[in-house]
Amino acid sequence: MKSIIIIGSGVAGTVLARQLLASGDVEVTMFEVGPEFTPADRRIWLDHMLGSDDIYAPFIDDPRTENENFGLRRSRLLMKGGTTNHWGGLTPRFKPEDFELNSRTGFGADWPFGYDELAPYYAKAEVLLGITGDSDNDDPPRYGAKFPFPHTDFTQGDKVVIDALESLDISYGHMSIARNGTRCITTGTCDYCPVNARYTAVYDLQQLQVEYSDLLTLKTESPVTKILMDGKTRTRGIEFMDLNTGIGHSADADAVFVCGGTIESCKLLLASADKDWPDGIGNDSGHVGRHLIGHPVMFAAGIRPGNPDGIGEELGFDSLISRHFDTPAYQHKGKMWFSGGVSANASIEEQVISNVSRTAMNAAFSSGLRMSMGGEMEQFEHPDNRVSLGKERTSQGLLTTNIQVGVHDVNLQTRQEHVDTFVRILKTAGCRDASIETGALNPDGAHASATCRMSRSDTDGVVDPNLQVHGTDNLYVCSNAVFPSIAAANPTLTVSALAVRLATHFAAAD
Ligand SMILES: Cc1cc2nc3c(=O)[nH]c(=O)nc-3n(C[C@H](O)[C@H](O)[C@H](O)COP(=O)(O)OP(=O)(O)OC[C@H]3O[C@@H](n4cnc5c(N)ncnc54)[C@H](O)[C@@H]3O)c2cc1C
Ligand code: SF4
Incomplete structure (x- = not known):
């Protein structure tokens, strides 16, 4: 049985976990920086409706360098289930031309595959x-x-x-x-x-925890602070912090999937620099954190x-x-x-x-x-666009965020x-x-994308068409971060389709 680590309990991590658990002989440990959260609780609902409390305020922890062209503006939620706790649920597919932005316009990058490749996975994600x-x-x-x-x-x-x-x-x-x-x-x-x-991913995950109680472990309030490598190409697991005790731990795995959203996924690769990857994992060509775009x-x-x-x-x-x-x-x-x-x-x-x-x-x-x-x-990426690491730590143990964006x-x-x-x-x-x-x-963090973009060659991006970090054997990113361009449509159906596709690829490669 393979042991899998998924970093992040949002829709990308949850859809991926569901598909991996359904398709094979795997056990999954999911790490989530935020706390537990209960969906469809009548008391929470009443408080929310009566306006006595901003129920999502405790899950927003975004100290960052301000940028006039791109604000996180309370968009991301760091909690069980991630940002879909307060999303709109609008789920248009991207269109065929969206996969060919660079060839058609000269801006940004093309996707390494076309719409027809993703179409069957869109159909599965629509059902999920x-x-x-x-x-x-x-x-x-x-x-x-x-x-x-x-x-x-x-x-x-x-x-x-x-x-x-x-x-x-x-x-x-x-x-x-x-x-x-x-x-x-x-x-x-x-x-x-x-x-x-x-x-919402929080409800989906709650059901998954019941369906696979012996194969799925969720560790909340456990920020992953570093991906650990065994040499240049293989990850052996992660380091994480238990926020309740303040003590750091490590965990081993056969494969690691980074599903921390567009901002945190690239930051984790950058924060995991070591002697083989001095500028961050997957960052020998300097694309990690670049190309940030939104709507x-x-x-x-x-x-x-x-x-x-x-x-x-x-x-x-x-x-x-x-x-x-x-x-x-x-x-x-x-x-x-x-x-x-x-x-x-x-x-x-x-x-x-x-x-x-x-x-x-x-x-x-x-x-x-x-x-x-x-x-x-649709916004086109600008050469200035990038996410980089701040020097402080947030109360949830993550490094602060610097954002630079041109228009x-x-x-x-x-x-x-x-x-x-x-x-x-x-x-x-x-x-x-x-x-x-x-x-x-201007765009905000809601639909932030492209900081670990997909590419055929490691000189043009961070992950390959199967979302595996270039130059590694068992490290993947599944997030809006892998989009080479953002289209006009909302991103979540597309990242869910990519998660289904990734799980299919992973099971087949086994
Ligand atoms: C107000 C709003 C409305 C939206 N409406 C729509 C819509 O109508 N349609 C649409 O398609 N999209 C919508 N979106 C966007 C949608 O919410 C995102 O596309 C989607 O949630 C991304 O899912 P994700 O799993 O990649 O990231 P997230 O949902 O952000 O989940 C990532 C999770 O990883 C955790 N994490 C991050 N770093 C670490 C770490 N180092 N260690 C452990 N855990 C970590 C985070 O706490 C978080 O829970 C909306 C967004 C907002 C803000
Ligand atoms: S999805 Fe919205 S409209 Fe439908 S039952 Fe829930 S709160 Fe009401």
């Missing part, structure tokens, strides 16, 4: 994450694969947005979203789902006068997506996807609390409709172009010019 979606939408091609759950229907509010999109000839479709279709009761408190309907976010909102049908927000998540600008035609300047929705011009809760009369409430509702648009666009003018221009598109849609829907507000944010 319980995704609702439109199985008939073949952009990108599904090759007959069905989503495990049907798509969410468009809401009345979506239809207001759709009318405007159709007038402007902008295409749209159903959002694919990790919400275990049949279990979701659409109450919209998804930041902490009371019934485990939204996919700039754009938004706009406005008020449409009149709401005779009393339309309001029905769901707490997006059910519509437009990938009209997420096509090869926009790739050279920055593709994007966007969604849109509506909410009533007045909050029903606030009016009830303020004892407003029914007549006054009806008047407030029918006075107008607030429409909002939001989207994310290409073409990305800034396109970002404004996309905001202008949102304004055009809002005006077409009837929003008053004076009511329209717009904004854009």
